[in-house]
Amino acid sequence: MSYLFPNYQRKELELIKGSKNVLTDQTGNNYLDFTSGIGVMNLGYNDPELNQVLLEQSTLLWHTPNLYENQLQEQVAEKLANEKEYISYFCNSGAEANEAAIKLARKATGKSKIITFTNSFHGRTYGAMSATGQNSIHQGFAPLVPDFIYLPFNELEPLKAEINQQTAAVMLELIQGEGGVVPADEEWIQAVQSLCHEFGALLIIDEIQTGIGRTGTFYAYEGYQIEPDIFTLAKGLGNGIPVGAMLGKKTLAKAFGPGSHGSTFGGNKLAMCVASRVVERINQTEFLLEVQKKGQLLAAGLTQIAEKNKVIKAIRGKGLMLGIEFSDTNTLNQVMDLLEAEGLLTLKAGQNVLRLLPPLTIEVEEIKQALAIISKVLSNRTLQGNAE
Incomplete structure (x- = not known):
């Protein structure tokens, strides 16, 4: 029995600690965080x-x-x-x-x-x-x-x-x-x-x-x-x-x-x-310019992935607030589950949009890592079948 109202649809994992842009769950699994706690943790976790x-x-x-x-x-x-x-x-x-x-x-x-x-x-x-x-x-x-x-x-x-x-x-x-x-x-x-x-x-x-x-x-x-x-x-x-x-x-x-x-x-x-x-x-010019550059890198990588995947309908957003529109809700839900299994946490927006909100402190190598995970997941044959 839970003593909480069931007003949240919770995943069966509990995040217990974080460092910079990575979160750890109760079983010790690590996740690259592209949610920022729904746009909250702009400077990442456990900042000294x-x-x-x-x-x-x-x-x-x-x-x-x-x-x-x-x-x-x-x-x-x-x-x-x-x-x-x-x-x-x-x-x-x-x-x-x-x-x-x-x-x-x-x-x-x-x-x-x-x-x-x-x-x-x-x-x-x-x-x-x-x-x-x-x-x-x-x-x-x-x-x-x-x-x-x-x-x-x-x-x-x-x-x-x-x-x-x-x-x-x-x-x-x-x-x-x-x-x-x-x-x-x-x-x-x-x-x-x-x-x-x-x-x-x-x-x-x-x-x-x-x-x-x-x-x-x-x-x-x-x-x-x-x-x-x-x-x-x-x-x-x-x-x-x-x-x-x-x-x-x-x-x-x-x-x-x-x-x-x-x-x-x-x-x-x-x-x-x-x-x-x-x-x-x-609110520093250099910091904000870095956000713009990292946002452009992430958007360019997503655009390249979209060109090879029929399940993606659009890439949109600005800076480090980006969305991937999929063909339907079922595909989006599958993608999110597969990304989580590969160690990447993401968000849903609307009915069929994957929302990416990484910490503004995300590193270039971590962006490349996330893009590699997204590309791998979208190569899944079941997902490709959804586009047919």
């Missing part, structure tokens, strides 16, 4: 520097309530602003960050209508779930939070027809992660921003999965030549320590005065000391 800053802070204070000044929060907020006019609110997860973004948008504009997009994913709390454009996520939880409108992703005409002076915000991911690793078109994103400006709506960018260097720029929006009104972070921000952040333009400060929103554990000192060092390490 992060271990040390966490240890040092743990001997001082773990927690103080947000009734008092917190210089660690100030330091992290300044680093996240990245020399722009953004201010931060800290919480514990991506869903919480998106809840804060939704509340801020409605409070600041005095309007309630928020446009999001089909196959998006913004979290599983009520507001974030209501913003998510997937019926499977909504099933059984009606009534949802009202006034969310779902439109086709990367299509401009439906947005032009729907956005108006009653729109509080447009909320989107620059790469739909859970929805199948689908990047936004640059021209479309710039048009979305222009429409938001025209109708007085706020542009909210969900950077929960794409932020903190994942796409090769510190924030994914920097690669689209836009500047959102609000954006949200979590996952890679704490390298495994639970932490989320909602950033908004300084002009929105008056909408979130005392009593408007809060979190008991948000911005706690343990999370802040780690986040501060993570941001310092990743």
Whole structure:
């Protein structure tokens, strides 16, 4: 008997330790990790520097309530602003960050209508779930939070027809992660921003999965030549320590005065000391250029493999956030099981996409190792038969 709710579909292995980009299970098997704990462990496992800053802070204070000044929060907020006019609110997860973004948008504009997009994913709390454009996520939880409108992703005409002076915000991911690793078109994103400006709506960018260097720029929006009104972070921000952040333009400060929103554990000192060092390490030109180069190497290798395998329909993504679209769900599930047996951990996205999110510290030789494993698995005769 398990004393846990069965809300997770768990694999029959337990990961008990990790070092750099490799994980070890309860039987001693090692795995090259191309999941990063679903985009979390951007600096890999058992990092000595992060271990040390966490240890040092743990001997001082773990927690103080947000009734008092917190210089660690100030330091992290300044680093996240990245020399722009953004201010931060800290919480514990991506869903919480998106809840804060939704509340801020409605409070600041005095309007309630928020446009999001089909196959998006913004979290599983009520507001974030209501913003998510997937019926499977909504099933059984009606009534949802009202006034969310779902439109086709990367299509401009439906947005032009729907956005108006009653729109509080447009909320989107620059790469739909859970929805199948689908990047936004640059021209479309710039048009979305222009429409938001025209109708007085706020542009909210969900950077929960794409932020903190994942796409090769510190924030994914920097690669689209836009500047959102609000954006949200979590996952890679704490390298495994639970932490989320909602950033908004300084002009929105008056909408979130005392009593408007809060979190008991948000911005706690343990999370802040780690986040501060993570941001310092990743937001470096040389580090981000390496992410771009390694992403290009991985994408080029996958493209070569795809040319020889009919079960692959497309390769897409950016930086070290890449997806392999397969012909069907059954093939994807087979591939993931075979990869795991060969010592490579991967993720599912959408119905038939293999998602690759290695730590940003992944080595070139480890990328080559992963590509060799993928190539070997896809040469399996049963898989090739699926393409016939």
